[in-house]
C-alpha cells in the first residue's frame with residue numbers, strides 16, 4: 001500500500017501493547033498512535049516521572065512500568081510486574097535505544113549493546129509466555145539504516161559495542177526469534193525510522209548531532225513520521241513475521257513505510273544463531289520456544 005499512515009491502523013481495542021522508551025521520540029509517537037486506536041498502552045521507561053508525564057499526554061488508558069534496560073535485574077522486575085498486572089500481551093515494541101554513549105551496563109556489558117540488544121533480548125524472553133497464547137501477537141524491534149555498517153564479534157560480545165553493531169543485532173535477533181516462533185501465535189518483525197528529529201543524538205558530539213538533525217528536519221522526518229514503520233510492522237494485517245519496514249523513498253530516508261530489505265549480513269543464519277546462543281549465556285534468559 002502506498003502512503004501508509006496512522007489512519008491505516010486497524011482497531012486496537014482490547015489489545016495490550018508494551019513500548020520501551022515510550023516517554024519521548026518515536027516510542028512516544030508509537031504509543032500515542034496505538035492508544036488513539038484503542039490499545040491499552042504500557043510505557044516501559046527507565047524514568048517513571050517522565051513516563052507518567054508522557055502517559056498524561058497520551059490519555060487515560062495508559063500504564064507505566066519501570067524498566068531500565070541497562071540492568072538485567074530491572075528487566076526481570078519489569079517482566080514480573082507486567083505479568084502480575086496483565087494476562088496477555090499483544091504487541092511488544094522494542095524501541096528504546098541509545099547512541100554515542102560509552103560505558104557499561106550494571107551487568108558490565110557495553111552500554112549501547114546492553115541497552116539496545118541484550119536488554120531487549122532478555123525482556124522479550126521474559127514476556128513471551130504472555131504473548132504465545134495470543135493470536136496475532138507481534139514483537140517489533142526498532143533497528144536503523146546504520147545496521148548496514150555494523151559488525152559483531154560474538155567471541156567478545158561483552159565488550160564489543162558500537163551503535164551500528166547493536167542495530168545489526170536487533171535484526172539478527174528478529175530473524176532468529178521469528179524462526180523459533182514458527183508455528184506459534186506470535187511473530188517477530190523489525191522496523192527502522194530512516195531518521196527523525198528526536199533526542200537520539202543527545203549523547204553524540206555536535207559534529208554528528210547537528211547535521212543529522214538538520215537533514216531529518218529538511219526531509220520532514222518528525223517523530224510521528226519516524227514511528228510509521230514501527231506502527232506498520234506492528235499492525236498492518238498483511239505484514240508477515242521476519243519482515244522489515246522502513247521509509248520507502250530514496251535510500252530509505254524519506255517517504256511512507258514499506259517493506260525494505262535488511263543487509264545480507266543480518267540475514268546470515270549462522271550469525272543469527274551464534275548471537276542467540278551468546279545472548280542466552282550472557283543474560284541467563286532461556287526462551288520458552
Ligand SMILES: NC(=O)c1ccc[n+]([C@@H]2O[C@H](COP(=O)([O-])OP(=O)(O)OC[C@H]3O[C@@H](n4cnc5c(N)ncnc54)[C@H](OP(=O)(O)O)[C@@H]3O)[C@@H](O)[C@H]2O)c1
Nearest residue numbers: 021025026046068069070095096097144195196198199200
Ligand atoms: N531518531 C533517529 O533518527 C533514529 C534513526 C535510526 C534508528 N533510531 C532508533 O529509534 C529508536 C527510538 O529512538 P528515538 O529516535 O525516539 O530516540 P530518543 O528520543 O532518544 O528516545 C530513546 C528512548 O529510549 C529510552 N532509553 C534510553 N536508555 C534506556 C534504558 N537504559 N532503559 C530504558 N529506556 C531507555 C529513553 O529514555 P530517557 O528519555 O529516560 O533517556 C527514550 O525514552 C531507537 O532504537 C533508535 O536507535 C532512531
